[in-house]
Structures are given as C-alpha cells and as structure tokens.
Amino acid sequence: MLNDSLLPKHVQLRAALLKTIEEDLQPGAMIPSERDLTTRYDVSRATVRAAISSLVNEGRLTTVPGRGTVVTRPRVESNLHLASFTQDMRQRGHRPSTEVLSAAVVEAGEATAKALGIGAGDPVWEIERLRLADDEPMAHEVSWYPEAIVPALGDEDLSGSIYAILEATYGVVITDAQQTTWAEQAGHTYAHLLEVAETAPVMVFDRVGSSNDGPVEQTISRYRGDRYQLSMSLQRGPSAR
Amino acid sequence: MLNDSLLPKHVQLRAALLKTIEEDLQPGAMIPSERDLTTRYDVSRATVRAAISSLVNEGRLTTVPGRGTVVTRPRVESNLHLASFTQDMRQRGHRPSTEVLSAAVVEAGEATAKALGIGAGDPVWEIERLRLADDEPMAHEVSWYPEAIVPALGDEDLSGSIYAILEATYGVVITDAQQTTWAEQAGHTYAHLLEVAETAPVMVFDRVGSSNDGPVEQTISRYRGDRYQLSMSLQRGPSAR
DNA sequence: CATTCTCACTGGTACGTACCGGATCGTACC
DNA sequence: GGTACGATCCGGTACGTACCAGTGAGAATG
Numbered sequence: 121m122l123n124d125s126l127l128p129k130h131v132q133l134r135a136a137l138l139k140t141i142e143e144d145l146q147p148g149a150m151i152p153s154e155r156d157l158t159t160r161y162d163v164s165r166a167t168v169r170a171a172i173s174s175l176v177n178e179g180r181l182t183t184v185p186g187r188g189t190v191v192t193r194p195r196v197e198s199n200l201h202l203a204s205f206t207q208d209m210r211q212r213g214h215r216p217s218t219e220v221l222s223a224a225v226v227e228a229g230e231a232t233a234k235a236l237g238i239g240a241g242d243p244v245w246e247i248e249r250l251r252l253a254d255d256e257p258m259a260h261e262v263s264w265y266p267e268a269i270v271p272a273l274g275d276e277d278l279s280g281s282i283y284a285i286l287e288a289t290y291g292v293v294i295t296d297a298q299q300t301t302w303a304e305q306a307g308h309t310y311a312h313l314l315e316v317a318e319t320a321p322v323m324v325f326d327r328v329g330s331s332n333d334g335p336v337e338q339t340i341s342r343y344r345g346d347r348y349q350l351s352m353s354l355q356r357g358p359s360a361r
Numbered sequence: 362m363l364n365d366s367l368l369p370k371h372v373q374l375r376a377a378l379l380k381t382i383e384e385d386l387q388p389g390a391m392i393p394s395e396r397d398l399t400t401r402y403d404v405s406r407a408t409v410r411a412a413i414s415s416l417v418n419e420g421r422l423t424t425v426p427g428r429g430t431v432v433t434r435p436r437v438e439s440n441l442h443l444a445s446f447t448q449d450m451r452q453r454g455h456r457p458s459t460e461v462l463s464a465a466v467v468e469a470g471e472a473t474a475k476a477l478g479i480g481a482g483d484p485v486w487e488i489e490r491l492r493l494a495d496d497e498p499m500a501h502e503v504s505w506y507p508e509a510i511v512p513a514l515g516d517e518d519l520s521g522s523i524y525a526i527l528e529a530t531y532g533v534v535i536t537d538a539q540q541t542t543w544a545e546q547a548g549h550t551y552a553h554l555l556e557v558a559e560t561a562p563v564m565v566f567d568r569v570g571s572s573n574d575g576p577v578e579q580t581i582s583r584y585r586g587d588r589y590q591l592s593m594s595l596q597r598g599p600s601a602r
Numbered sequence: 603c604a605t606t607c608t609c610a611c612t613g614g615t616a617c618g619t620a621c622c623g624g625a626t627c628g629t630a631c632c
Numbered sequence: 633g634g635t636a637c638g639a640t641c642c643g644g645t646a647c648g649t650a651c652c653a654g655t656g657a658g659a660a661t662g
Contacts, residue, residue, distance in 0.1 A: 128615060153642060164617045166407075169643090176573075177418060185643045186624035202595040297595045303544040303562035303586030319560035321544035321586070327595075345544030345562070352593065354443040354538045354568075369645060394612060405647045410613090426613045427654035 129163050130170035136161070137171055141180060147193040151181065154189075202297050202329070204281040205251050205259065214253035218279040221248040225267055225274070232264045235328045235338045243267040247278055250313055251341075257314045258347055263339040282337075283329075292331050299327035303345070310342050321345035368532045370404050371411035376529055377402070378412055382421060388434040392422065395430075419536070443538050443570070445522040446492050446500065455494035459520040462489040466508055466515070473505045476569045476579045484508040488519055491554055492582075498555045499588055504580040523578075524570075533572050540568035544586070555585050562586035 141151065152160065157168045172189060175181040183189045209216035226246045233240040244264045251259040263282065265273055269292060276285045286292040304324050311318040322342045329337040382392065393401065398409045413430060416422040424430045450457035467487045474481040485505045492500040504523065506514055510533060517526045527533040545565050552559040563583045570578040 130615080155642085166618085167616060170615090172643095183643060184625090186626085186641085188642060295596070298592065299595060300590050300592040301542075301564075302590035303564045303584075305560065305562050305586075319546065321546050321562035323542075323544045323564075343544075345546075349541050349543035351539065351541040354540060355536070371645080396612085407648085408646060411645090413613095424613060425655090427611085427656085429612060429655095 129161075130167045130174070133157070133161055133163060133167060133171040134174050137175060138180065141175075141191045145191050147191050150188040150190050202294065204283050205261070206281050209251075209253050209258070212253075214258075215255075216258075217252045217255065219250040219252065220278045221250055223247050223274050223278055228264065228266075232338050236264065236266055236335045238266055238268075245270060245273045247273070247282065249278065253347070256347075257344065259341050259343040260310055260313050261339055261341045263337055265337055269336060286336065292333075292336055294329040294331055294336060297327050297329040299325050301325045301350070304342070306342070314342070314344050316344055316346070323348060323350070370402075371408045371415070372532045374398075374402055374404060374408060374412035375415050378416060379421070379528075382416075382432045386432050388432050391429040391431050443535065445524045446502070447522050450492075450494050450499070453494075455499075456496075457499075458493045458496065460491040460493065461519045462491055464488050464515050464519055469505065469507075473579050477505065477507055477576045479507050479509075486511060486514045488514070488523065490519065494588070497588075498585065500582050500584040501551055501554050502580055502582045504578055506578055510577060527577065533574075533577055535570040535572055535577060538568050538570040540566050542566045542591070545583070547583075551583050555583070557585055557587070564589060564591070 137151065145151065151157075151172075154165055154168045154172065157163075158165050161168075172181060172183070176183060176189075180192055181189050182192050203211070205218075206216045224246055225243050227241045228236065228238060228244045230240045232244065233242060236244070238244075244266050247261075247263045247265070249261045249263075250257060251261055265282075265286075267273075270286065270290055272289075273282075273285070276289065278285075283294055286294065302324055303321055306314060306316050306318055306320045306322050308318060310322060311320065314320075314322065316322075322345055325339070325341040325343070327337075327339045327341070328335050329339070378392065382390075386392065392398075392413075395406055395409045395413065398404075399406050402409075413422060413424070417424055417430075420433055422430050423433050444452070446459075447457045465487055466484050468482045469477065469479060469485045471481045473485065474483060477485070479485075485507050488502075488504045488506070490502045490504075491498060492502060506523075506527075508514075511527065511531055513530075514523075514526070517530065519526075524535055527535065543565055544562055547555060547557050547559055547561045547563050549559060551563060552561065555561075555563065557563075563586050566580070566582045566584070568578075568580045568582070569576050570580070
C-alpha cells in the first residue's frame with residue numbers, strides 16, 4: 121500500500137493522512153482508528169502512532185482517549201504578524217488615517233545606522249507621522265529609511281502605507297521584522313501629540329524591518345496605552361530552558 | 362528506579378532527564394545512549410524514546426544519528442517564547458527571586474472560568490506573587506489554576522517555578538500560551554508593591570497557558586515599565602494583504 | 603607514518619504482543 | 633421504562649525483537 125520509495129513508512133503514512141484530512145475531512149471529523157489504519161496500510165500500530173503523533177504535534181489532529189482521533193479545528197490566526205498600521209487597524213475594526221508631520225533627509229544617528237547596517241551620518245529619510253484611528257490619535261511614529269535604497273521617498277504620498285510604496289516603487293518587500301517593546305510615560309512631547317496626560321502610559325515599539333537583502337527600515341512608534349493592546353501566542357521554544 | 366507511580370513511566374523518565382540536563386549537563390554535552398538508559402532505569406527502549414522525543418520536540422535535546430543525543434545549545438535570539446519568570450530573568454542576566462503574597466482556593470471569576478474552560482464559581486488556586494530581579498521588584502503576578510487539576514498546589518514551595526511543579530507533581534506540561542499585553546499606570550495597589558510612582562507605567566500581561574489537554578493556567582502580570590522590555594520577531598503572515 | 607578497513611555503537615525504523623482505562627451502546631434485568 | 637451490566641470499541645502505555653545506516657576509534661594494512 122505504501123512504500124513508493126525510500127521514505128520511512130511513517131512519513132509516507134503521515135503524508136497520506138495529511139492529504140485525507142485536508143481533502144476529504146471536515147474539522148471535527150474522526151479519522152479511522154489506529155487499528156483500522158494498521159490493516160488499511162498494512163503497517164504496525166507503532167508506525168501508525170508515529171504518523172499520527174507527528175500530526176498531533178503540529179496541531180492538525182487531536183486524540184481523544186476512548187473515542188478516537190479528530191481533525192483539529194483550525195486555530196484563529198495568531199494576532200502577531202507583520203502588518204502595516206493601516207492593515208492592523210482595519211483588522212481591529214477601526215478606520216485608520218494618517219497625518220504626516222515631517223519628511224526630510226537627515227544624517228543617520230548611531231543607533232539607526234547600526235540597526236540599518238549603514239554608517240553613522242549616512243543620509244536617511246526621516247518620516248514622522250501621527251496615526252489616527254476613527255479620527256482620534258492612536259500612535260506617533262518616526263521611521264528611517266536609507267536614502268540609498270529609497271532615493272525619492274519624499275515625492276510619494278506618505279499618508280498611506282510606506283510598505284506599499286517600497287514594494288511598488290522600489291521592489292523592496294519587507295518580509296520580517298524584529299521589534300522590542302516597553303512601556304513609558306507619554307511625557308511632554310507625546311502627551312500633546314497623542315492628546316493624553318503627560319503621565320499617561322504609552323507602549324513604545326522599536327522595530328527594524330528587513331527584506332531578503334537586509335534591514336530597510338527602523339521605526340519607533342508610541343501607542344496610546346488606553347487604546348492599544350497586543351496579542352500573541354507563545355510556544356515552548358528551543359530556548360525555553 | 363522510577364514508578365513513583367501514577368504517572369506514566371515515560372513522563373517520569375522525561376522529568377528525570379530534564380533534571381539531569383538542567384543540573385548536571387552543559388549545552389552540547391551528550392546524554393547517555395538510549396540503550397544505556399533502558400538498563401539504568403529498567404524500561405524498554407520505546408519508553409526511553411518517548412521521553413527523549415518529547416524533549417526533542419520542545420527543543421531541549423537534539424538527536425544525531427550515529428552519534429548520540431545532545432543537550433541543545435540555547436539560542437539567544439527569538440526572544441518571544443514561553444518561559445517562566447525564573448528562566449526569563451536568568452536569560453537576561455538577573456538573579457530572580459520570589460515573594461509569595463498569598464495562596465488560597467477561591468471561586469473562579471467569570472473571565473478566569475471562561476479562560477480555563479471551567480464553570481464560574483468552580484474552585485481554583487489563586488497564587489499571588491511578587492517577582493524580584495536582583496532583589497528589586499520586577500513584576501506582580503496573580504495566577505489561577507483549577508483545583509481539579511492541581512488539588513494540593515498550596516502544599517508546594519511556590520517561590521520557584523510553578524511550571525516545574527505542574528510537570529513534576531502532576532505531569533502537566535504547559536506547551537503553549539496565548540497572551541495579550543497593554544500599558545497601564547501602576548495605580549495605588551501596584552505602585553506600592555512594585556516600589557514605583559503611582560503614575561509610573563507598567564506592562565500588563567494577561568496570559569492563558571495550555572497543555573495538550575487544554576487550558577491550565579491564567580496569569581495576570583504587571584511588569585515595571587522602567588525595568589522590562591519584550592523583544593519579538595514578526596513574519597509577514599499568510600494573508601499579507 | 604599514513605591510509606584503509608573493521609567493528610562496536612549510535613539513533614532510526616519497523617514489526618509484534620499485551621494490558622489498561624475511558625467511552626459507547628445494546629441488552630438483560632429490575 | 634429506567635437502570636445496570638457487559639461487550640466492544642478507542643487511544644495510552646509498555647514490553648520485546650530485529651535490522652538499517654551513519655559515526656568514529658582502533659586495528660590492520662600499505
């Protein structure tokens with residue numbers, strides 16, 4: 121039945137099961153019992169269990185002692201992914217808008233230069249924007265992009281997604297980012313911009329976005345603590361000592 | 362050798378291995394061979410392999426065909442993972458300690474009951490702890506665990522990792538969690554506990570930890586904004602609209 | 603002395619058996 | 633008609649055997 125090849129049987133069986141649960145079965149449906157599968161595919165139960173446990177481990181199947189093994193209902197998408205402010209707000213049910221505060225070429229500071237892998241003092245576009253949701257301030261953002269990568273960024277309409285401009289005009293696709301977040305008091309400057317008290321808490325994000333060719337963007341955002349929250353899923357990872 | 366006993370042997374063996382790789386072995390060191398472990402603990406090789414593969418799955422061990430099984434070198438990157446406070450602080454170079462403020466069985470609130478998949482009013486252990494790093498307050502934590510799962514939690518030493526207790530005593534392994542975070546002002550209660558101003562910003566985490574059998578824990582933590590930050594990597598999700 | 607070969611040992615694969623406790627359902631008994 | 637029992641399914645646990653393909657150290661060879 122199996123043995124098309126050099127692949128271990130439990131790997132082949134795994135693939136076969138995956139195919140059936142994707143094509144023929146609905147979430148919540150039961151797959152054949154382990155003992156049934158042993159005769160169907162003419163393998164031992166240990167092999168069947170190896171295949172199944174691999175799929176259980178990836179969250180595709182769930183075992184229920186005494187009943188059987190069922191196809192897992194697909195999980196709601198993890199909320200933590202790389203999205204532009206615009207996408208993010210729409211997904212949360214808000215109407216996003218943007219106020220461009222400034223856009224100019226400046227010399228890269230030390231931290232920015234290091235983050236972007238360029239020299240300190242190299243020219244970078246500095247874009248400062250206020251982000252609104254339903255016409256109320258949600259976040260303040262300052263972003264830096266190397267001029268060498270996006271020479272004419274200032275000519276574009278910066279009230280929308282800069283990621284879209286990068287992609288359409290410069291063929292640069294930001295595929296992943298690393299960000300650090302912490303909590304601060306708004307303070308003089310941002311209290312005014314965000315229309316909150318000076319002692320109001322804000323969530324600060326320091327993000328470096330990268331394309332396949334390396335870092336492209338650094339952004340420091342300050343979100344109003346009273347209007348923003350972030351959800352994420354955690355797995356027990358390799359470094360979960 | 363094993364058989365303390367209500368727990369399956371491979372779970373006990375898993376715990377035993379985890380202890381040795383945490384206490385006696387350096388990253389990169391090899392653990393005894395599978396056949397060696399069968400005689401040491403007087404179990405079958407299948408049992409040994411079950412214990413090992415569970416640890417491999419969580420990234421604590423790595424198997425090398427023809428050579429052996431080695432303790433995984435912890436990676437410094439990927440800062441966003443499921444880790445206990447103790448683990449987290451050690452990784453950040455701090456010396457963690459804990460002050461247990463209270464531990465009692467209470468009736469589950471509505472939000473907690475919903476998160477844990479139990480009935481409102483069902484008995485849950487409520488553990489309130491102050492977490493210190495280098496003897497200074499870092500975070501305040503309140504956790505809830507269903508009494509049905511951990512009947513005698515109050516008898517344990519709660520100044521360390523509760524995850525470790527869950528695993529060692531109850532055979533419950535928290536493998537993943539969903540958490541939401543936002544920024545707040547410390548306020549009366551927490552300002553005093555965390556030794557900061559009432560207007561000082563804190564990062565709040567509302568986390569639900571789950572084992573393979575479902576939710577086990579809800580924890581609400583408040584971290585001092587001036588002492589804590591969170592790093593994470595973002596990928597462009599499947600629907601990168 | 604350098605190379606090659608052998609061989610013990612590793613994890614990986616695959617088979618078999620056996621028994622347990624939980625779930626389900628039909629059936630026999632009040 | 634409702635309850636209790638038992639047969640029978642399920643996955644979970646645990647044991648055993650056997651062989652394979654890499655690895656690596658030491659022996660045999662050049």
